[in-house]
Amino acid sequence: MAADGKRVSTPAVTRVEDVDLGVLDDTLSFFIRALNLAVTRDLDARLEGMEVARGTGKITALFLIDRHPGIRPSVIAAAAMKDRSAMARILDDMERHGLIRREPDPEDGRVQALHLTEKGKKASQEVQAIVRQSRDFFHDISDEEYTQVIDLLRGLYWRIVKAHQAKGTKL
Amino acid sequence: MAADGKRVSTPAVTRVEDVDLGVLDDTLSFFIRALNLAVTRDLDARLEGMEVARGTGKITALFLIDRHPGIRPSVIAAAAMKDRSAMARILDDMERHGLIRREPDPEDGRVQALHLTEKGKKASQEVQAIVRQSRDFFHDISDEEYTQVIDLLRGLYWRIVKAHQAKGTKL
DNA sequence: CAAAATTGATTGACACTATCCACCATATTT
DNA sequence: AAATATGGTGGATAGTGTCAATCAATTTTG
Incomplete structure (x- = not known):
């Protein structure tokens, strides 16, 4: 810091650990976006070769259909924070792989009721x-810390999900 | 929950807020990936029309070059959790928009020293x-909570960044 | 009840992303 | 001097997010 308390630009750095993140260091979205890449990479590696590998919505869809048979695409889309068209493509993919079935909802002709196939259940x-x-x-982080972050992020998550559906944000 | 303590599948849900996330509810990566979408959407809206709008690495690059003139692409890539080729493309874009200059590093012929143009400084x-x-x-979250999440995520961020550079993970 | 508006799902188009691999030039190691 | 490692580029491929348009079914409303 300079005498006046303002940060000044530091000389060229060669190693990441010498980087000063500046504004970004106090910006939640920066860390979320950076960690998103790391976490996604890790998950992709773990799912290597499986039919739901690559991409973000498939796992969510798989689990939600498993837990809520007959759930509709738009609900999954909302939970995954995607728009309906993005989710439709994911479901296309899963159907093509024989993981799910799309059935007409008896209650509402516009709606689909999603179900896992046997293969889908096994995959789930x-x-x-x-x-x-x-x-x-x-x-390397403790269970306490892990729980703590999750609790905080879960709160943010639900607030956003509910806000969107409340004011019908067209996601 | 069923009597034996195991969760059973619940009937079809129609509203997101009735969804039971199951395993995902205890999975940090799920929340990070979901929030990533929300946060990115919000940021894109705020940057609407600006030259660094859309896409994740430009802002990081802009700020890091501003704070560390002469920084090299690979360091920015590491900080943004991207691989070198992804960062190269982002820098291409920024150069095309006249935000940065790529200069040869006097110390090492393989390396580039990045600098902001006047336009780039203004944009920053x-x-x-x-x-x-x-x-x-x-x-709607308090400063305390905001700081708390950031502190936790910052820790995760640095651990991952450093781990990668330590064992030379090819990102 | 008929017309109008809304909703759920799909599709096409477009720009952007992430990953992997190969490549080149320059440094560093042996 | 030869082998290896590093920094940056470029192509290819699969996937993503967004928007607008479309279609059928449902709900609203006049």
């Missing part, structure tokens, strides 16, 4: 085991 | 103001 079980293990990626 | 100032405001996206 396998993937759940893998996802549980993904906590290892953060092996 | 404007964008910093916007990024600071992006805290508003989390308007």
